[in-house]
Amino acid sequence: MLPKFRATTAIPLKFDQKLLALITYIGGFSAATSMIIVETIALSVMISNNLVIPAMLKSQRFKRRLIGDSSTLINNIRRTSIVLIILLSYLYYKTIAGQYSLVSIGMVSFTAVAQFTPTIIGGIFWKTGNRKGALIGLVVGALIWFYTLIFPSIIAAGFFSNSIMEEGLLGLKFLKPFALFGLNGMDTISHGLFWSLSFNTGCYMYFSLNRKATSLEHNQAVIFVDIFNYTSQVESTSIWRGTAYVSELQILLGNFFGETRAERVIKLFAQKYKINADNPKADPRMVTYVEKLLAGIIGAASARIMIASISKEEKISTEEVISILKSSQELLSANKELKRKSVALERATSELKEANEILKTTDKLKDDFLSTVAHEIRTPITSIRALSEIVHDNPEMDLEEREHFLGTVVKESDRLSRLINQVLDLEKYESGKQILDKETVDIRNIINDSIDLLSQQLKEKGIQLTFKPDYFAPAFEADKDKLVQVVVNLLSNAIKFCQPNAGQITVETHYVEGQIYTSIQDNGIGIDKNFQRLIFDKFFQAEDQTIKKPKGSGLGLAISKKIVELHQGQIWMESTVGKGSKFTFMTSAV
Amino acid sequence: MFGRQFQTSYIEHRITNIEHRKTNIEHPNIGKQTSNTQTSKNEHQTSKKDMKELIKVLVVDDEPSILMSLEFLMKKEGYQVFIARDGSEAIDIINQEIPLIIILDIMMPNVDGYEVCSYVKNNSHLSHAKVVFLSAKNKESDIEKGYSVGADLYVPKPFSTKALVAKVNTLAFGMIKTE
Numbered sequence: 001m002l003p004k005f006r007a008t009t010a011i012p013l014k015f016d017q018k019l020l021a022l023i024t025y026i027g028g029f030s031a032a033t034s035m036i037i038v039e040t041i042a043l044s045v046m047i048s049n050n051l052v053i054p055a056m057l058k059s060q061r062f063k064r065r066l067i068g069d070s071s072t073l074i075n076n077i078r079r080t081s082i083v084l085i086i087l088l089s090y091l092y093y094k095t096i097a098g099q100y101s102l103v104s105i106g107m108v109s110f111t112a113v114a115q116f117t118p119t120i121i122g123g124i125f126w127k128t129g130n131r132k133g134a135l136i137g138l139v140v141g142a143l144i145w146f147y148t149l150i151f152p153s154i155i156a157a158g159f160f161s162n163s164i165m166e167e168g169l170l171g172l173k174f175l176k177p178f179a180l181f182g183l184n185g186m187d188t189i190s191h192g193l194f195w196s197l198s199f200n201t202g203c204y205m206y207f208s209l210n211r212k213a214t215s216l217e218h219n220q221a222v223i224f225v226d227i228f229n230y231t232s233q234v235e236s237t238s239i240w241r242g243t244a245y246v247s248e249l250q251i252l253l254g255n256f257f258g259e260t261r262a263e264r265v266i267k268l269f270a271q272k273y274k275i276n277a278d279n280p281k282a283d284p285r286m287v288t289y290v291e292k293l294l295a296g297i298i299g300a301a302s303a304r305i306m307i308a309s310i311s312k313e314e315k316i317s318t319e320e321v322i323s324i325l326k327s328s329q330e331l332l333s334a335n336k337e338l339k340r341k342s343v344a345l346e347r348a349t350s351e352l353k354e355a356n357e358i359l360k361t362t363d364k365l366k367d368d369f370l371s372t373v374a375h376e377i378r379t380p381i382t383s384i385r386a387l388s389e390i391v392h393d394n395p396e397m398d399l400e401e402r403e404h405f406l407g408t409v410v411k412e413s414d415r416l417s418r419l420i421n422q423v424l425d426l427e428k429y430e431s432g433k434q435i436l437d438k439e440t441v442d443i444r445n446i447i448n449d450s451i452d453l454l455s456q457q458l459k460e461k462g463i464q465l466t467f468k469p470d471y472f473a474p475a476f477e478a479d480k481d482k483l484v485q486v487v488v489n490l491l492s493n494a495i496k497f498c499q500p501n502a503g504q505i506t507v508e509t510h511y512v513e514g515q516i517y518t519s520i521q522d523n524g525i526g527i528d529k530n531f532q533r534l535i536f537d538k539f540f541q542a543e544d545q546t547i548k549k550p551k552g553s554g555l556g557l558a559i560s561k562k563i564v565e566l567h568q569g570q571i572w573m574e575s576t577v578g579k580g581s582k583f584t585f586m587t588s589a590v
Numbered sequence: 591m592f593g594r595q596f597q598t599s600y601i602e603h604r605i606t607n608i609e610h611r612k613t614n615i616e617h618p619n620i621g622k623q624t625s626n627t628q629t630s631k632n633e634h635q636t637s638k639k640d641m642k643e644l645i646k647v648l649v650v651d652d653e654p655s656i657l658m659s660l661e662f663l664m665k666k667e668g669y670q671v672f673i674a675r676d677g678s679e680a681i682d683i684i685n686q687e688i689p690l691i692i693i694l695d696i697m698m699p700n701v702d703g704y705e706v707c708s709y710v711k712n713n714s715h716l717s718h719a720k721v722v723f724l725s726a727k728n729k730e731s732d733i734e735k736g737y738s739v740g741a742d743l744y745v746p747k748p749f750s751t752k753a754l755v756a757k758v759n760t761l762a763f764g765m766i767k768t769e
Binding site: 379381382385386389412 | 653658659663697727
């Protein structure tokens with residue numbers, strides 16, 4: 001009876017229940033045996049799938065054999081590995097394991113597996129960790145693990161001199177397997193785990209930091225660590241590229257699953273994903289699916305190689321995958337950039353539109369101005385031409401009539417030249433080419449000069465003019481001629497709209513807080529409210545006139561406004577229809 | 591003589607004007623215009639002249655000097671001439687006198703030339719009237735608009751007096767068949 005079953009059979013034996021003891025024994029034995037069987041099979045699958053088959057697939061000769069009649073070959077590989085595993089474990093049991101408990105063997109294995117911890121954790125969370133660091137860390141950790149935990153058992157088995165345990169390797173005391181670097185007081189497992197993991201982690205970190213990762217490694221690390229940022233792109237990117245034929249996939253599957261099953265699997269898959277069954281070329285999804293099925297039997301690595309062997313795969317190197325990811329990342333940022341640009345563009349467009357609208361309006365204003373100028377110029381020209389032609393063609397006209405016609409021609413010519421001068425004037429003001437010729441002036445002189453210029457007209461129309469100057473108004477800097485032009489213009493408008501022999505015009509100046517206000521008030525016909533804000537526009541002449549259209553170019557007030565504005569002043573008006581108008585302009589006396 | 595008369599309304603002086611015209615017809619200068627033509631044609635011209643007395647021409651413009659020259663020209667041709675200084679005055683006279691020819695400015699206060707023309711063309715009792723626009727608006731679009739409201743002729747300002755007179759004559763006698 002095997003020693004481990006002694007405890008379990010002891011109790012029934014004590015009570016002399018031999019049958020029960022037998023059943024217990026058989027139960028325990030079968031459990032142990034089945035465990036061995038399961039473990040062995042698992043190991044053999046691992047060996048065949050992940051070691052032997054990939055190794056064989058590397059060579060063309062074996063590869064062909066594998067594809068041909070693979071199931072027997074694989075089975076043989078597995079059978080061989082089972083035999084070898086059992087032999088090896090028996091050997092271990094015979095020579096070494098006898099001295100250790102099952103528990104400590106388990107612990108030793110755990111310690112070995114623990115060597116992967118730094119690399120795995122680092123791989124997941126640490127972008128700087130790289131291949132070289134991981135490899136060196138693993139190798140160093142494994143060596144220390146072997147030296148501190150396995151080596152002693154080999155020594156104990158008598159393969160090496162026991163002096164190594166006492167004196168250390170080559171007589172170096174700090175290399176004693178159970179007290180490495182003089183570390184005492186720990187049990188062997190903890191001691192081995194401590195040193196192996198410490199060195200493993202240390203080497204991993206040191207070499208990772210020491211050696212700069214290649215850009216490929218770096219990108220891989222970034223993608224792996226920040227996988228969730230990339231997930232959607234990875235899924236949407238077709239990683240597998242290439243062509244494989246459905247028939248070949250089916251044969252490949254048949255090798256491992258049997259032909260009928262392979263056929264059914266392919267059919268079902270095609271149905272499920274609505275893949276056209278007539279297309280001899282396999283859908284990428286189908287290829288992936290077959291690969292997964294194969295991986296279940298021969299392991300992922302081998303499955304990949306198998307699939308590659310039957311498909312004309314355009315190899316996608318990691319660089320390519322990275323570049324796909326990068327380009328989709330770039331695409332994304334380019335897209336963002338594009339969006340931003342288009343927003344900016346939209347804004348620019350609307351600004352342009354606005355500018356265009358303004359230009360159009362200005363253009364229209366200019367057009368209107370020009371056509372008005374043209375009209376205003378054509379009118380006197382028409383009269384001049386018609387009247388001259390009449391006089392020319394009718395020598396028999398009596399003298400009085402002829403003089404009347406010729407006099408009108410002269411008047412119309414005057415009107416024309418005045419108009420042209422004013423248009424040119426206004427153009428100068430509007431283009432800012434008009435420069436003020438400033439001197440020290442007194443508002444009283446300006447008004448008196450203007451009244452003098454118009455005295456003849458005032459007398460003719462029988463208008464009474466009153467001037468009430470503010471004697472406190474100081475002298476100031478201004479262009480005298482230009483201001484006289486303004487006052488003359490306002491005065492002649494007042495004269496124009498006053499009734500003959502009943503007109504009263506009052507001119508006043510007021511000096512208030514550094515500003516000189518000059519107002520010219522008449523008792524003429526007044527201006528309708530609707531037109532009051534328009535009259536400073538060029539060529540505006542009140543349309544609704546109960547009397548005849550006022551003579552004048554329609555530019556006088558526009559020019560006056562420009563002149564006042566050039567003096568940093570303002571001009572405005574108040575008026576009541578039937579009672580008269582009052583025009584006021586303000587100039588700075590500072 | 592006519593220069594003075596233009597100031598007053600034609601209606602008041604209609605009879606005197608007709609008398610003036612009669613004297614004009616006999617005036618040698620008028621004969622000059624049609625001189626060196628055959629006697630028969632001269633007679634024919636004279637008969638036209640007589641007819642012109644019966645043809646009423648309305649001249650509408652807000653510019654006194656233009657009105658003055660147009661009135662002179664039309665009277666000299668022998669037409670019965672009426673004048674109006676704006677659109678509303680023109681419509682009054684049109685309804686009163688029912689002129690055959692209306693020489694019409696466009697840009698005028700109150701009622702503009704387009705409105706006057708539309709008024710004429712949309713009234714059946716005025717349908718025979720011929721409208722001549724005489725305007726300083728001489729853009730293509732202005733002319734098109736002028737014809738679209740029913741004008742028979744569009745003469746841009748400034749105009750040639752002889753050409754205008756010839757055109758008005760053609761319009762007047764294109765309608766009244768003298769044969």
